[in-house]
Amino acid sequence: MRKIIHADMDAFYASVEQRDNPELRGKPVIVAWKCTRSVVCAASYEARAFGVRSAMPAMRAERLCPTAIFIAPDFPRYREVSRGVREIFRRHTDLIEPVSLDEAYLDVTENKTGLPTATLVARAIRDRIRQELNLTASAGVAPNKFLAKLASDWRKPDGLFVIQPDEVDAFLLPLPVGRLPGVGKVTEEKLAKLGIRTGKELRGLELAVLEHEFGRYGVRLYELARGIDQSEVVPDRPTQSISVEDTIERDLTLDELEPTIRRLAERLWSASRKERRAARTVVLKLKTSEFKTLTRSHTPSYPPSSCEELTAIALKLREHVDLGSQQRYRLVGVGLSNFREPERATAQPVLFE
Numbered sequence: 001m002r003k004i005i006h007a008d009m010d011a012f013y014a015s016v017e018q019r020d021n022p023e024l025r026g027k028p029v030i031v032a033w034k035c036t037r038s039v040v041c042a043a044s045y046e047a048r049a050f051g052v053r054s055a056m057p058a059m060r061a062e063r064l065c066p067t068a069i070f071i072a073p074d075f076p077r078y079r080e081v082s083r084g085v086r087e088i089f090r091r092h093t094d095l096i097e098p099v100s101l102d103e104a105y106l107d108v109t110e111n112k113t114g115l116p117t118a119t120l121v122a123r124a125i126r127d128r129i130r131q132e133l134n135l136t137a138s139a140g141v142a143p144n145k146f147l148a149k150l151a152s153d154w155r156k157p158d159g160l161f162v163i164q165p166d167e168v169d170a171f172l173l174p175l176p177v178g179r180l181p182g183v184g185k186v187t188e189e190k191l192a193k194l195g196i197r198t199g200k201e202l203r204g205l206e207l208a209v210l211e212h213e214f215g216r217y218g219v220r221l222y223e224l225a226r227g228i229d230q231s232e233v234v235p236d237r238p239t240q241s242i243s244v245e246d247t248i249e250r251d252l253t254l255d256e257l258e259p260t261i262r263r264l265a266e267r268l269w270s271a272s273r274k275e276r277r278a279a280r281t282v283v284l285k286l287k288t289s290e291f292k293t294l295t296r297s298h299t300p301s302y303p304p305s306s307c308e309e310l311t312a313i314a315l316k317l318r319e320h321v322d323l324g325s326q327q328r329y330r331l332v333g334v335g336l337s338n339f340r341e342p343e344r345a346t347a348q349p350v351l352f353e
């Protein structure tokens, strides 16, 4: 029997902003770029009271909560805080699976500190996060990942909820099926048509029926209804590199590639922001009309801290290509590699995005 903790920082980015700027405390804070196509990265609980949610278009959030204070996200800083949280986790276990900067699964079946129960480990972690980082985390403790995740949500914010092995049924049977992982609107409606609204009703369905209705996911539903989830906590396998590339419609010269490189750098930048760590090296990849591939790279002393910086480096890498200005290219790519743990705060330059 495993002992799993799901730890989830409360309104993480917004809480970091409120922690670091006392004027923001107690106020509706929305972490987002305030432009037409951007979405809410995080909302303080004061903003959530107006219906603002993560991933909602920023413009909609502003309509819902006109008094909200918008703060441009500062991912390098959130990554740094996230690293501090991870350090606290690591005192208890090395089996840590980060889901995002603010969320992770921990397998504490065996833990380093000798605390007798997973509940005590979760409590210790929450205490240290509060004392050392001045932030709050909610935690769920359960015999597996899916129940731990449900549990961490149960007493949010700043809550701890434990599902003991002998309490699984009491928790699961009355649960609306929409709360189960993977059950979205469509599945929920389909289940409702079968007369299934709760965990208990779902458990009444035979495996063959579920498989017939939902294919492979039906098997998963059958297991979820019984509190079964064998998935393991998979420790982070650090990303080595990420890249994006485009085959161009007609072959272009290096000069003509500028708009394409800008577009690729933008895509790469948003992909890289999902990474907990920052990448040091920027790579430009080119394939000539004659199918010759070449790469050029540059490693600045600090990881690029904005899309503009990344774009500038990628564009400048063209100067290191010496095939002449008439050479044409059929493919271009931009990449980031050499991912590093964020440096300590003191070593970081001031970063604005």
Ligand SMILES: [Mg+2]
Pocket (backbone or CB within 6 Å): 008, 009, 010, 011, 012, 102, 103
């Ligand atoms: Mg969170």
